Amino acid sequence: MPELPEVQTVVNDLQIITGDTIIGFWSDFKKAIKATTFEKKILGEKIKHIKRLGKNIIVELEHRKVIVAHLKMTGKLILNPNNTLAAKRLEDRSKHLHHIFCLKKHGSLEFHDIRKFATLDLVTPEKIIEITRSKGLDPFDKNFTLQNFTDIISSKQDKNIKSVLMNQALISGIGNIYASEIPYEAQINPLRKIADLSKDEVECLYKSTLKILTKAIKLRGTSISDYRDAKGEKGGFQHHLKVYGKAGKKCAKCDTIIMKNIIEQRSTFHCPTCQL
DNA sequence: CGTAGACCCTGGAAGC
DNA sequence: TGCTTCCAGGGTCTAC
Numbered sequence: 001m002p003e004l005p006e007v008q009t010v011v012n013d014l015q016i017i018t019g020d021t022i023i024g025f026w027s028d029f030k031k032a033i034k035a036t037t038f039e040k041k042i043l044g045e046k047i048k049h050i051k052r053l054g055k056n057i058i059v060e061l062e063h064r065k066v067i068v069a070h071l072k073m074t075g076k077l078i079l080n081p082n083n084t085l086a087a088k089r090l091e092d093r094s095k096h097l098h099h100i101f102c103l104k105k106h107g108s109l110e111f112h113d114i115r116k117f118a119t120l121d122l123v124t125p126e127k128i129i130e131i132t133r134s135k136g137l138d139p140f141d142k143n144f145t146l147q148n149f150t151d152i153i154s155s156k157q158d159k160n161i162k163s164v165l166m167n168q169a170l171i172s173g174i175g176n177i178y179a180s181e182i183p184y185e186a187q188i189n190p191l192r193k194i195a196d197l198s199k200d201e202v203e204c205l206y207k208s209t210l211k212i213l214t215k216a217i218k219l220r221g222t223s224i225s226d227y228r229d230a231k232g233e234k235g236g237f238q239h240h241l242k243v244y245g246k247a248g249k250k251c252a253k254c255d256t257i258i259m260k261n262i263i264e265q266r267s268t269f270h271c272p273t274c275q276l
Numbered sequence: 277c278g279t280a281g282a283c284c285c286t287g288g289a290a291g292c
Numbered sequence: 293t294g295c296t297t298c299c300a301g302g303g304t305c306t307a308c
Contacts, residue, residue, distance in 0.1 A: 072284095073285085224300095225288090
């Protein structure tokens with residue numbers, strides 16, 4: 001599932017279409033598109049800038065128009081050098097290909113989504129500022145310092161580490177996979193309350209957050225099942241997962257059986273020996 | 277205000 | 293083999 005490293009990888013891959021123009025659009029699942037008359041508004045618009053905002057993909061167009069895409073669980077944005085809007089190709093398209101942006105120079109930008117949770121929207125620059133304000137601090141923002149990280153998590157003393165790391169209003173971009181992997185790296189039990197952490201442990205969690213996310217970006221994300229980058233290829237971090245999805249298996253470090261707990265309806269994994 | 281739970285969806289795995 | 297049930301899960305919305 002696309003989290004910060006996966007979305008960043010896609011955004012990096014998409015930089016090539018900056019400066020291109022949207023000349024066509026097709027969709028067979030309009031329910032995913034929040035804006036009205038989306039197609040009409042984006043046709044003929046030039047792509048000025050593409051960036052990540054939390055787990056959102058932001059595509060700035062001309063004329064104060066901004067596309068916001070969220071991949072949710074199984075969304076994929078894939079660049080196809082061919083124009084898949086051509087009628088014949090469209091007929092034998094993939095079952096899960098739901099939206100296509102036809103570009104002037106770079107073929108098509110295809111939006112695939114198996115579970116149909118992903119969304120598309122068209123908003124104003126002001127709305128982007130509003131969304132930015134509603135999101136927590138991004139781990140790769142210059143303001144993501146140890147002091148700010150400490151202040152942020154300290155606001156939720158009675159919450160456990162895992163749910164705080166995953167809370168988008170506090171820290172932006174961490175999802176269920178990395179919210180298990182980061183505490184493992186820090187060797188801290190994800191079920192522990194924030195109030196219970198020592199200053200050193202908070203620092204360790206801070207460093208582990210940056211270390212794990214940086215490594216995951218370097219390896220172009222985690223492909224457990226459906227995630228693919230904009231070239232349609234898998235990432236590499238799934239080979240480096242230590243606890244996520246490994247309940248019942250042995251910890252690579254100590255052979256203890258990895259445990260699974262449900263925290264706020266989400267699976268959470270940890271090694272009861274390594275993570276105290 | 278905070279939070280628990282339902283909901284949106286499909287494919288794959290597990291159970292029978 | 294083939295059917296049914298369960299599970300995965302980010303974000304939004306509703307109910308308490």
